[in-house]
Amino acid sequence: RVGVSIERSAEMIIALLAILKAGGAFVPLDPRYPAARLSYMLSDAGVQHLVTQRGLSTVAITPDSMTTLYVEDVQNEDSTEYDHPPAVVIHPSQSAYLIYTSGSTGQPKGVTVEHGPLARHCQAIGERYQMSVEDRVLHFASINFDLAHEYWLMPLLFGARLVITDNVLWSPAETCAQLAHHGVTVAAFPPSYLVQLAEAAQARQDKLALRVLAFGGEALSREHFELVRTVFAPATLINGYGPTETVISPMLWITQPDTDPAEWQHNAYLPIGTPVGARSAYVLDAALNALPVGVAGELYLGGAELARGYHARAGMTAERFIPDPFCAGGRLYRTGDRARWRSDGSVDYLGRLDHQVKLRGVRIEPGEIEAQLLACLGVREAAVLVHGDGGDGQLVAYLVAEESGAPLDRTLLKSQLQQRLPDYMVPAQFMLLDRLPVTANGKLDRRALPAPTWKGRAYRAPESVVEISLG
CATH class of the missing domain: 3.40.50.12780 (ANL, N-terminal domain)
Structure with missing residues (x-):
């Protein structure tokens, strides 16, 4: 397994292709990713060799036991160009690459x-x-x-x-x-x-x-x-x-x-x-x-x-x-x-099975609500979560406006949703954010969405005959 951490360039493509032709399996390591995440992937994948460029953050976290090849050194060498592929027989069941995707435990998992x-x-x-x-x-x-x-x-x-x-x-x-x-x-x-x-x-x-x-x-x-x-x-x-x-x-x-x-x-x-x-x-x-x-x-x-x-x-x-x-x-x-x-x-x-929620006995797919929110004027991004347990559970919508800093009319949004969704699927609160949080691979990080703040009125005891009877 060969790590590849190179800035976007022709050399990046050449390195990936060279590893495949040589019979190795490449492990992509975007140098813009956080150092801790790159370090975890290097260790978890058991990377033996790293192809990179001098000055990148990946170099600083490379273990001494790993062979590091710098693109600049190869470019400066007098090398012979070949007009035929390497004499390496590659079986279809050999690994081509090992790539990391988000894990439910918080750590990414490698897919071969x-x-x-x-x-x-x-x-x-x-x-x-x-x-x-x-x-x-x-x-x-x-x-x-x-x-x-x-x-x-x-x-x-x-x-x-x-x-x-x-x-x-x-x-x-x-x-x-x-x-x-x-x-x-x-x-x-x-x-x-x-x-x-x-x-x-x-x-x-x-x-x-x-x-x-x-x-x-x-x-x-x-x-x-x-x-x-x-x-x-x-x-x-x-x-x-x-x-x-x-x-x-x-x-x-x-x-x-x-x-x-x-x-x-x-x-x-x-x-x-x-x-x-x-x-x-x-x-x-x-x-x-x-x-x-x-x-x-x-x-x-x-x-x-x-x-x-x-x-x-x-x-x-x-x-x-x-x-x-x-x-x-x-x-x-x-x-x-x-x-x-x-x-x-x-x-x-x-929608996702693991994003389905049950609110007061009714199964709800947040993705369906998100899709309807995206259809509303002025909404660029949307995410929906349930906050609270049991009968206290409430749907909360997190929104990003089409234009940065532009206000969103929550009353109008609620009215639009009520025309397209049953009442139990209309969020109780709308929170406007500058951007939605994402994981390192660009997917929505639902766990990082901020908790809502609820405003309520102080309790007042029933006084009239009607209020008492309703109570």
Whole structure:
């Protein structure tokens, strides 16, 4: 296992590719991550070699027992260039990379992905994207996200050109300018950034060459999706779905400019589509029985394109990767996501099972409330939690405004929600934040959301006959 901690550059891509060709497994270590988290990953992964650059924080936390190779030293050496790959035989079941994802215990957990599933996925995803040598693909995500590796492997596999962003996050306006300047035809962004990008593109009126625009990982409201669809027409829009354990983006929902809006206008979330490559998808009940169209259950993904499992966590691997009851010798990954089949053969995403809450006897999916909040005017980000126990429990909405510092009319928000949701799903309190807290890999950190403060009136004993009788 070889750690890679290099600033965003051509050298970063070369290092990742070189490790794969040499038969090693790379462990991505974004130098912008906190030192404590990088140190934990180095130790937990058992990294033996580190490829890095002088002056980066990763160097300071590297154990003496680890071999460190500096990119600058290699660049200064007189080296022979080869026109053929190394004489290394790589088996499809060898590890290709070990990447870390958030853990429920607070510590990240490593997911091991093999060469075979990774290669088959990149081939299948490129075919779905209709990639060609004419494409120019933007590499935007941090290498600590698995999507980043699809977005350099897929272009190289199909002979496309790669455009790599800088170390500093571009503003939406700058991204628009760079997309236009480089003639980028394929790009992927987190939904929250994509909305800002659409607004910037609308204001700048840049002529973009985008052919495919992908997004995923967060909820995107129907209104924001309509904005993106209008601004970036006639680009094909792709909603990618997939846990790290199922190798990057195992399901895609693809919309063309002429796609009927009825496909997404009646649900809280956009559909997540159909499996990519030789994968299988099942919606099952608690007893692993297959559920019919329209009935909600847990989504399970199977087939040959699954990760090997969690590094050095056999118990957790056995819990999440189970024997496939529909295919002898196969495995299924239990996603923990609620889903249902659509009549057209695609899948609707309905939220996380572990985020479901029960409030005064009624089961509630906070994600559905969040999706409706995102559809309200002026709301950029939203999260919903239950605070309090039993009968004292109350729904609290945490909101980030479209414009920094702009006020939100809580009365209007409540009125809008009451038109779309039953009363028991309307939050009792709305808290306006500058930003929502996130974990090191960019996901919402619900545990870091501030506790609400409740205002009440002092108790006054009943006095009139009516008050006493009601009491």
